[in-house]
Amino acid sequence: MSPRLFALIPAAVAINLVIGRVVAELSLPVYLDTLGTMLVAVLTGLSGGLLVGTVSQLLSGMLSGYQWLAFTPIQWLIALLAALAASRGGFSTHWRSAAWGAACGLAGGALSAVISFVLFRGVTAGGVTAIGAGLRALGFSLESAVTLASVSTDVIDKIMAFVVVGMLLRALPRRVLGRFPLAARAVGR
Amino acid sequence: MTDWARRAHPFTPGAVMLALVAAAVIAPAPNGSVIVYSVTIMLAIITGAGRGVWLGILVSAPLWLLLFVMHGILGEGPRAPFIGGGTLAVEGMRWAIGQGARLAAIVTASLAFATVFDPHRFLQAAIDRGWPWPLAFLVVATLDAAERFAGQARRLREAQRTRGLKVHGSLLTRARAIPALAFPLMLAALTEADEHTLALETRGLTRRGRRTALDPPADTPLDRLTRWIALLAVMLLLTWRISA
Numbered sequence: 001m002s003p004r005l006f007a008l009i010p011a012a013v014a015i016n017l018v019i020g021r022v023v024a025e026l027s028l029p030v031y032l033d034t035l036g037t038m039l040v041a042v043l044t045g046l047s048g049g050l051l052v053g054t055v056s057q058l059l060s061g062m063l064s065g066y067q068w069l070a071f072t073p074i075q076w077l078i079a080l081l082a083a084l085a086a087s088r089g090g091f092s093t094h095w096r097s098a099a100w101g102a103a104c105g106l107a108g109g110a111l112s113a114v115i116s117f118v119l120f121r122g123v124t125a126g127g128v129t130a131i132g133a134g135l136r137a138l139g140f141s142l143e144s145a146v147t148l149a150s151v152s153t154d155v156i157d158k159i160m161a162f163v164v165v166g167m168l169l170r171a172l173p174r175r176v177l178g179r180f181p182l183a184a185r186a187v188g189r
Numbered sequence: 190m191t192d193w194a195r196r197a198h199p200f201t202p203g204a205v206m207l208a209l210v211a212a213a214v215i216a217p218a219p220n221g222s223v224i225v226y227s228v229t230i231m232l233a234i235i236t237g238a239g240r241g242v243w244l245g246i247l248v249s250a251p252l253w254l255l256l257f258v259m260h261g262i263l264g265e266g267p268r269a270p271f272i273g274g275g276t277l278a279v280e281g282m283r284w285a286i287g288q289g290a291r292l293a294a295i296v297t298a299s300l301a302f303a304t305v306f307d308p309h310r311f312l313q314a315a316i317d318r319g320w321p322w323p324l325a326f327l328v329v330a331t332l333d334a335a336e337r338f339a340g341q342a343r344r345l346r347e348a349q350r351t352r353g354l355k356v357h358g359s360l361l362t363r364a365r366a367i368p369a370l371a372f373p374l375m376l377a378a379l380t381e382a383d384e385h386t387l388a389l390e391t392r393g394l395t396r397r398g399r400r401t402a403l404d405p406p407a408d409t410p411l412d413r414l415t416r417w418i419a420l421l422a423v424m425l426l427l428t429w430r431i432s433a
Contacts, residue, residue, distance in 0.1 A: 004382065006327070006394055007381075011381055014331065014337070015338065015374060028360070062299055062306070063303055065299045065300070136259065164367065
């Protein structure tokens with residue numbers, strides 16, 4: 001592992017945790033707790049993203065309970081899709097970022113719904129569970145409520161995350177992008 | 190015994206925490222989960238990690254509430270009368286109590302461990318045991334970075350607000366604040382990574398070979414016994430659960 005990746009990982013994990021907290025303080029119905037994972041996956045490739053995702057879940061487990069380790073595969077999926085999007089120039093415009101974000105949200109939401117239903121019967125983080133409870137009160141079955149709540153929140157969350165990462169990458173000077181060939185390809189330079 | 194968790198070898202509270210998390214997962218709900226939660230609270234208080242119990246109650250309170258609403262009030266199946274003329278799903282309440290106790294036990298064990306965890310003692314212990322240095326470094330550097338960035342985020346938020354950034358109001362207004370708060374942090378991470386790369390290269394991060402711990406924490410017979418008991422307890426519980 002290169003010293004650059006070693007230096008990036010702690011900062012990226014901190015971004016995941018801190019921006020997640022900032023967004024929670026803004027009371028927005030999204031998490032944005034995977035920005036660091038996406039950023040490293042786009043800058044250094046899949047292995048970096050996988051590592052950041054895993055360390056993030058371990059650390060966030062220490063701070064809020066290790067039950068959330070069950071959601072580590074979501075971090076891996078996001079790293080995979082962010083690296084794939086980067087290799088296909090998926091961050092070159094707002095619209096391309098948003099489209100990849102929507103695809104990632106659908107995949108992540110579906111996986112999250114399965115984990116949430118099988119292991120937690122739909123009771124996980126506050127916002128998504130509140131939406132699920134609302135859907136249950138409207139007469140949806142538990143399976144449908146959990147799936148709809150997970151997918152809808154994840155799609156919005158990942159669209160926003162991909163757009164934010166895309167904006168940041170496009171704003172980076174060529175000198176910085178030159179050090180990360182995958183990121184340069186991601187924004188079409 | 191009051192401050193034992195802080196004075197113990199750094200691997201010992203970690204082993205006990207992992208054993209409690211495993212026990213919470215293995216133990217049958219609801220009775221087993223309630224017993225594991227009670228044991229977790231007792232151990233945390235006895236060993237001086239009582240703050241973790243209070244933090245655990247704060248973190249798991251919303252989960253208890255959501256479990257009650259989702260499975261007690263909105264649950265399916267036979268219902269029993271509840272105060273105020275309402276009814277609750279019997280099976281749903283059983284699940285809510287079992288799952289609530291299980292999650293509360295895991296949250297409490299995790300937070301009790303976090304309150305006594307000293308990253309620098311852990312680094313010394315890991316080096317002393319011959320763990321790969323980069324791995325130990327990653328744990329400590331990440332915890333340091335999380336604390337530093339949290340402070341930076343607070344200062345940034347105040348600075349942006351004095352420049353007119355709105356963090357209250359409609360959903361759209363609040364969503365618009367995200368780039369102004371996230372971008373500087375992400376750029377700072379990239380800049381910091383550049384500086385740290387050079388520092389890590391000069392300190393020989395990727396060099397192979399065993400390093401010498403400058404101040405390794407003592408690993409007493411009590412520490413070793415505690416870790417073995419933790420492992421044995423989980424193995425016994427697992428065996429009992431499989432055979433039952």
